[in-house]
Amino acid sequence: MRTALAIARKELSIYFTTPWAYAVFTAMVAISSFFFMGLVQAFQQTQAWARSVGWNQLPPDMAAYRNLTDGVVVQLWGIILIITLFVAPFLSMRLFAEEKRNKTFELLMTTPVRPIELVLGKYLGGLGIISATLGLTLVFPLILSAFGASESGTVLEWPTVLLGYGGVLLWGATCMAVGMFISSLTESQMVAALLTFVVMLPWMLLRGLAQGVEEPLRSIIGYLSFDTQLQNLLRGVLDLKALVFFLSVILFSLLLTHRTVEAQRWA
Amino acid sequence: MPMIEVQHLTKRYRDRTAIDGLSFTVNEGEILGFLGPNGAGKSTTMKILTGFLPPSEGTARVAGFDVFEQPLEVKRRIGYLPETPPLYLEMTVRGYLKFVASLKRLPGRGLKAEVDRVAGLTGVTDVMDRVIQNLSKGYKQRVGIAQALLGSPPVLILDEPTEGLDPAQRAEVRALIKGLAGKHTLILSTHILPEVTMTCEKVLIINQGKIVAYDEIRQLATVHGQAEDVSLEEIFIKLTAA
Numbered sequence: 001m002r003t004a005l006a007i008a009r010k011e012l013s014i015y016f017t018t019p020w021a022y023a024v025f026t027a028m029v030a031i032s033s034f035f036f037m038g039l040v041q042a043f044q045q046t047q048a049w050a051r052s053v054g055w056n057q058l059p060p061d062m063a064a065y066r067n068l069t070d071g072v073v074v075q076l077w078g079i080i081l082i083i084t085l086f087v088a089p090f091l092s093m094r095l096f097a098e099e100k101r102n103k104t105f106e107l108l109m110t111t112p113v114r115p116i117e118l119v120l121g122k123y124l125g126g127l128g129i130i131s132a133t134l135g136l137t138l139v140f141p142l143i144l145s146a147f148g149a150s151e152s153g154t155v156l157e158w159p160t161v162l163l164g165y166g167g168v169l170l171w172g173a174t175c176m177a178v179g180m181f182i183s184s185l186t187e188s189q190m191v192a193a194l195l196t197f198v199v200m201l202p203w204m205l206l207r208g209l210a211q212g213v214e215e216p217l218r219s220i221i222g223y224l225s226f227d228t229q230l231q232n233l234l235r236g237v238l239d240l241k242a243l244v245f246f247l248s249v250i251l252f253s254l255l256l257t258h259r260t261v262e263a264q265r266w267a
Numbered sequence: 268m269p270m271i272e273v274q275h276l277t278k279r280y281r282d283r284t285a286i287d288g289l290s291f292t293v294n295e296g297e298i299l300g301f302l303g304p305n306g307a308g309k310s311t312t313m314k315i316l317t318g319f320l321p322p323s324e325g326t327a328r329v330a331g332f333d334v335f336e337q338p339l340e341v342k343r344r345i346g347y348l349p350e351t352p353p354l355y356l357e358m359t360v361r362g363y364l365k366f367v368a369s370l371k372r373l374p375g376r377g378l379k380a381e382v383d384r385v386a387g388l389t390g391v392t393d394v395m396d397r398v399i400q401n402l403s404k405g406y407k408q409r410v411g412i413a414q415a416l417l418g419s420p421p422v423l424i425l426d427e428p429t430e431g432l433d434p435a436q437r438a439e440v441r442a443l444i445k446g447l448a449g450k451h452t453l454i455l456s457t458h459i460l461p462e463v464t465m466t467c468e469k470v471l472i473i474n475q476g477k478i479v480a481y482d483e484i485r486q487l488a489t490v491h492g493q494a495e496d497v498s499l500e501e502i503f504i505k506l507t508a509a
Contacts, residue, residue, distance in 0.1 A: 006369035010355070017357045017398075107353035107414070110317040111370040112342040265321055265338070 003113050004121035011095070011125025020094075021129060024087055028133050035079045036072070036140050043071045068148050069157045069236075073141050077164040077234050080137050084130075084172050085204060089196035091129050092179025093189040095122045096257075100187040115261040119180075119254055126176040134172050138165065160236030167233030170246045171226070175200060177253035184260040200226075270295045270422060270452040271316065275325035278311050278476075285311040287476040288325070293469075295421075296449045300467030300484075301456040304507050308476040309456040310350050313426050316454070317347045329422055343372075346420040348428055352411025356400040360391055360410055363399060367414045381417060388443060389413040404431040412440065416447075423453045429462060441466055460500045470499070474507040 015021040046065040050058055055066065065071040099105040108118055141161050148155040179196040186192050202209065206225035210218050222228050229246065232239035271293040278285045286308035293299045303309050314320040316327055318338040326333060332340040355363055364382045373381055386392045389409045394402060399410060408431050415423060428444070429437045437459075444466050447453060457463060463470055464484060472480040480487060480502070487502055 003370060003372065006366060010358075010366050013362070014355065014357050102353070102356075103349060103351040104353040104355060106314075106319055106347075106349045107367065108370070109319050110342055110345065110347045110349075111367065112339050112372060113370055114339070265318075265335075 001117070004117040004124065007108075007113075007118060007121025008124035008128065011122060012128050015091070015125075015129045020090070021132070024090055024129075024133055025136060028083060028087055029136050031083050032076070032080055032137050032140070036076055039072045039075055039079075043068065046071070067150065067157070068144050068155055069160050072144060073156065073161050074164055074234055074236070076137075076140055077168050080134070080168055081171055081230060081234075084134065084168065084175060085200055086197070087133065088130060088172060088175035089179050089193040089200070091133070092126055092176050092196060093183055093193035095126055095180045096184040096261075097186050097189045097192045101189070109264060115258055118261060119258045123177065123180055123254060123257075126180055127173055130172040130176050131169060134165075134168055137168075141165075157236070163236045163238060164234045167230055167242075170233070170243070171230060174226070174246050174249050174253075177250040177257075181253045181257045181260070184257045268295050269293065270297075270330055271454065272328040273312075273316070273325070274327075276312065276315060276322050276327055277324040278308070278315060278320065279323045284476055286315075286473070289473070289476075289478055290325075291471055291478070291481055293452055293454060295452055297469060298444070298448050298453040298455060298467045300463035300470040301454055301473075302458065302460070302463060302470055302503060303456075303473040305458065307473045307507075309473065310426055312473075313347070313424050313454065313456065314349075317345055317424055318342055344421050346415035346417065346423045348411050348415040348423075348425045350426045350430075352407055353414070354399050354407060354410060357398065359396050359398055360386070360402070361395045363410065364413060364417065368417050371418045373418050385413040385416040388416060390439065405433060405436050408432055409436075409440075412443075419451070421451060423447065423451045425453065425455050427457055428455065429457065429459060437462075460503055464499050472503060472506055479506040 043065055046058075046062055050062070050065070055063075064074075096105070099108060141156055145155045175196070178199060179192070182196045182199065183189075183192040186195070203224075204226045207222045207227050210221035210225075213221065229239075229242040233242050269292040271291075273292070274290050276289040277287055289308075289312060291299075301309050301312070311320065315322050316329065316334060318334045318341050321335055326335070328334070329341045330344050332344075334341045355366070358366065361382065364386065365378065368378050368382060383392070386395060389412050391406060391409050391413055394406055399407065402410070408428070412425070412428055415425060425444075429440050432440060441462065444453065444455065448466075455463075455467065467484065469483050470480065470487065471478065484499065487499070
């Protein structure tokens with residue numbers, strides 16, 4: 001286990017000594033703050049409108065704008081999911097592909113490191129960097145709770161906010177696991193990033209893509225879609241089914257990565 | 268006692284045979300010079316011995332452990348410098364050596380002393396806190412050697428250790444390697460022939476994946492040369508010309 005931690009630490013230190021982490025952080029913060037401002041503005045407009053005509057005159061789907069939690073944070077988490085989908089492949093692509101291209105994979109494979117330690121170490125490093133990236137977005141609920149106001153007690157319902165954030169983290173962890181597996185298949189980081197994206201995006205949108213198919217199949221496809229699984233978590237509902245679903249995807253990806261590393265011995 | 272035993276080792280890549288039925292042994296404390304033209308299969312053999320590649324046929328044993336059956340036991344006993352030194356260019360020399368030491372499971376206590384020891388041996392003490400990317404080729408190569416020496420494993424496999432060094436550095440590395448003899452069992456590949464005569468007792472010459480000569484240097488000269496003073500170079504060219 002100590003070896004796995006050493007590998008994880010090395011991964012993190014390389015992310016932070018190259019411009020990669022900073023570029024990704026900047027992209028994450030810039031894009032999400034852009035959307036955050038849009039959401040806050042929409043929230044203010046709806047509130048002003050409601051004050052002049054009364055909430056019961058507004059269309060029912062505006063009800064989410066009654067409080068900052070549902071009106072801004074939950075929607076922001078939804079947007080951050082999409083940004084993560086674009087950003088995570090750039091973080092996961094180098095995990096194995098870079099080692100293969102730089103011939104350092106030979107070092108890892110000729111020192112007494114078990115494949116399982118290598119995979120876990122790499123994944124822990126990946127988790128660290130994606131958590132750091134997503135951790136930055138916690139600043140938005142903090143801003144709201146510092147400057148926002150509410151008629152009824154607290155500004156934000158923190159349990160809902162944090163559970164939604166947990167969903168975002170789980171999603172980030174899933175992206176990294178799948179991305180790591182794809183990275184272990186190739187020497188080219190660009191191919192790894194692109195392929196990860198090509199796998200994750202349709203998977204995310206599976207439910208929409210399956211609208212046309214017949215019933216039992218449609219439910220199955222809908223169930224497998226990331227989008228369906230994430231919905232409850234984001235709204236702050238602790239959905240055990242979704243938790244199991246994502247953990248299975250992560251575990252399965254780690255298993256596949258392990259097989260790929262092991263396969264080196266049989267090549 | 269044989270430290271490295273190789274029997275009928277064969278490696279095929281699809282339709283190309285990289286090495287073909289190699290058999291040799293290296294005794295404890297011996298230095299074996301591994302010679303051959305580029306593409307003869309030197310690196311492939313070394314990759315199999317270190318457990319990076321599996322053989323297609325045949326067996327290889329290091330310190331009595333089969334490289335394929337008990338890879339971890341073998342890896343624990345080998346220090347390996349691949350053809351391209353496996354360096355993380357973004358790390359400092361110290362950070363890199365510490366990382367490799369933890370990969371080799373060296374105990375945390377004494378780790379710093381061990382890193383300093385190999386740095387001293389390979390002459391990289393002055394660049395310990397520099398980023399590897401900014402080092403000259405010679406220093407990079409030496410960091411690669413330092414990495415192999417960490418934990419002083421009983422077997423050292425060095426693939427062209429003097430590659431990219433200037434003549435003065437080459438002499439230093441040769442002296443270093445000679446100093447390792449006795450304590451370590453060494454396999455050393457090179458295509459610089461004087462290197463072999465200066466450092467090794469035994470040579471193994473391969474060509475197109477097959478052994479063409481395997482003997483002590485003195486013996487080779489008498490078997491293949493008409494005169495006593497025939498150089499290794501002449502033998503090499505004669506043997507690999509076919």
